[in-house]
Amino acid sequence: MIYSKEATFVHVPKTGGMSVTQFLVNALDCPMTIFAQEKATKHSQNLPASPQARERLTVAVGKRHDTVTAAARTIVAAGLPLSDRVFSVAREPSALLLSYYKHMRKPHVWRRRGMDEASLRLAPRRAMELSFADFVRQIDFYNKSDDAIADYYRAGVFPKTDVVALEDIDDYLQHRFGHHRNFDASALERRNVSKPKDAGGAVLDDEIRDFVQQKYPRLAQTHREALQRAWAD
Numbered sequence: 001m002i003y004s005k006e007a008t009f010v011h012v013p014k015t016g017g018m019s020v021t022q023f024l025v026n027a028l029d030c031p032m033t034i035f036a037q038e039k040a041t042k043h044s045q046n047l048p049a050s051p052q053a054r055e056r057l058t059v060a061v062g063k064r065h066d067t068v069t070a071a072a073r074t075i076v077a078a079g080l081p082l083s084d085r086v087f088s089v090a091r092e093p094s095a096l097l098l099s100y101y102k103h104m105r106k107p108h109v110w111r112r113r114g115m116d117e118a119s120l121r122l123a124p125r126r127a128m129e130l131s132f133a134d135f136v137r138q139i140d141f142y143n144k145s146d147d148a149i150a151d152y153y154r155a156g157v158f159p160k161t162d163v164v165a166l167e168d169i170d171d172y173l174q175h176r177f178g179h180h181r182n183f184d185a186s187a188l189e190r191r192n193v194s195k196p197k198d199a200g201g202a203v204l205d206d207e208i209r210d211f212v213q214q215k216y217p218r219l220a221q222t223h224r225e226a227l228q229r230a231w232a233d
Helices: 017-027 038-045 051-056 068-077 093-104 107-112 122-129 132-138 146-152 166-177 206-215 217-227
Strands: 032-036 057-061 085-090 160-165
Touching: 017 032, 017 166, 032 038, 038 057, 051 057, 068 085, 068 146, 085 166, 085 217, 093 122, 093 132, 093 206, 093 217, 122 132, 132 206, 146 217, 160 166, 160 217, 166 217, 206 217
Parallel strands: 032 057, 085 160
Antiparallel strands: none
16 A cells, blocks of 8 residues: 555556556655555665655555555555545456466565475365366455455545556546556556466467356456546546
């Protein structure tokens, strides 16, 4: 989660959140606070690309992936006023699950979880054992139900709430933050793009898409509605 008085960004896993976070750190001309787990504070401190951005940034211990309601509690507990708005990114459900599947197959992810190839368990083990089609049928996204995922997008106590389709993130950032003098749309990197060889032969066909949409109907609806949103305010 990254906070400024203007906006709070709630980072939903596997929706390009690290790219957006790094972009905001360097694009906004105002004080910002990143909330992240203690083990991730050094990584957060390295996000600024200039001394000026580094001076504007505070790193505090919290959760990288807070829900909207939890984010508000964290901000208030830190003695900060709520932002004028909160925004998060919605991704088409089957693409989201495919990204999660690929992520769980990566050795560096295993190492962060204290595993190696010989000691895999839980989602990483299942990702290596199962085809993508079987994985999505047996494993939930970060052990979250459809209703739990909806907490990333629920309107809370913030004055305004924006849910942005991943496909529209560039336009949204330009619309919402283009007035900042450091704003440079070309600086938005594309991170966590899994290479084909990491996919274990995974294919997103219509059957899998339909299954995932039925498994996560609220997320699917959230993404569809976000695609239809016009940013006018």
